[in-house]
Amino acid sequence: SGAGLVLTSPDGWTLEYALRFIFKTTNNEAEWEALIAGLTIAKHLEIQKIEAFSDSQLVVGLANGEYEAREDSMAKYLSYFQSLKSAFEVLRVLKVPRAENARADQLSKLGTAEELEKNKTVIVDYLDVPTIFEVDVMDIDIPQEPIWMTPFINWLRNGILPEDPAEARKLVYRSNRFQLRDGILYKRSFSFPWLRCLTPFEVDYALKKVHEGICGNHTRGRTLSHKLLRQGYFWPTMYQDAIDLVRKCDKC
Template identity: 45%
Template sequence: FVPRPAEKGQAVADFISELTPATVQPTSEAITETILPDQPGAERLDTSTPVWGLHVDGSANQQGCGAGLVLTTPDGQKIEYALRFDFRTSNNEAEYEALLAGLRLAKSMNAKQIRIHSDSQLIVNQVTADFAAKDASMYAYLSTAHQLLRSFQAYEIKQIPRGENSHADALARLASAINDKVGRKVPVEILAQPSTVTSEACAVRYEDTWMSPIYLYLTNGTLPEDKAQARKLRYRSARYTVINDVLYKRGYTTPYLKCLTAEQGEYILREIHSGVCGDHSGSRSLAYKVFRQGYFWPTMHQDANTLVKRCDKCQRFGNVPHIPAEPLTPIVSPWPFAQWGLDLIGPMPQGKGQVKYAVVAVDYFTKWVEAEPLATITAAKIEDFVWTHICCRFGIPYAIITDNGRQFDSELF
């Protein structure tokens, strides 16, 4: 006896083909189909613009639920990413979570065109509007996916066999099966709630800030009607740039500084001044700490000074200088090698020739230093040093400033 599985399978196929009606009979229950709007941005990919590749896959089993994705840059580099869900999902919902995570990652990396590959027939056909989303959960995921796809100039989604999606499938199974950190350097994000859950947002009053004219000019080219104000705004906007819809201030030797409003800046000042790690520093130090943290707004120094003055602890326990202030007396040299400062240092560890002192002279204009080691510090040694190292080399100085020590106050010197 020789089995013939091929013939048996063909017989079953012929039986189903003959007895299946040509048209599907409508069911008694009414099924509400939701028709989504036309797909935005589903144009053909432009060959002149770099195209990113995205492979996504989801996994839902008894051990857990997770998703994996592989984002391929235009130059061929692969970015691996895995997600583990703290909530139960179906396999289709896991596939959608993988797609949404991949689109968010591609959007954050400023991808303009993307080619998506998935092994889920349902997800691909729902995105291309070949299948209708009848379930409320599927409709929510589909709406979120279309909203993210609007961020790209063009996209292409294609269903591929599971064997060609093995890389993303392995990441999805890895994220769903392992609770702790993985051995490889694969980032695993813990997703606490589905991506379709929206947080409640309260409407707040919006007013124009100091950033509004600069942001509008850099993004839309909007200028004031006054020519003088427009010229001033163009000159001022050259020091700023917009990255991911956020305004940054740039400088020649400083990193990009995130621009803040006055209210946000006051919160930053309070946290640095009197927060968990606050040390109640002064206004100048406080302003520079904010600058080193990467923030900027025009009235930063004035706001820091006002905050320190309002701080109760700083006013109660701060050190109050009792010495009356007086203007500083600068010592300025009119020309090079005209004014020298002279002093002795030591005793130091004894060196060769039993020298343990040194005489040092510094020019106030050029900061040139002359020094000589000495065994003894006498007026004759100082006179010889000044004559040999200063007068004979640079000429007779206009003035020599000392601390009136015995060696400098002698008649011989």
């Protein structure tokens, strides 16, 4: 199954996306995935005013506060949507007849290699699990011994640099891609939003939590690490750690 979305600027610039789901989804869940994907892209492009169109009466009604979410999945999608709203100065979600949503409907059906070959300008994204699949990172008391984040936090919070001049210069340069917010370290990413940096004590939990959700697909380490990025997490050895975990999994 899949979903499609078309982003159009006031001056006619268009971006087309085809989402392919590696999981079972209802029509309304697919509509939510398309809406959230479009808003996430718009957020990355720093768009402030946006009108979003959907042919799902339920999704539009929930987004506008006209309906109450009665299913757990709809409540989670609504919560995710509301967390994105603050990124925009103006956000309107409007109902559009299915007949006027034809191109998005066509994109949702793209799947074969032949179809994709004919639509080379279309960006295709494969989702292993729903956007609302969450990793709840545990609240853990971090020991005082240094961890990989310590130099970044010392510099960004207290202005403390390593004594070695070469290491100090390297840290200042690398810190341009990090930010400290409310005591939490984040890393800037080119393809994803700000990534929450995990401590070694959180890494094991996050790896197992995400892996348990997708190992039925016999995934590879690269897919697992990519999924962790999509969930908004980062640590320096995540790719190798993901490979090691998959190698130990009998189902994979």
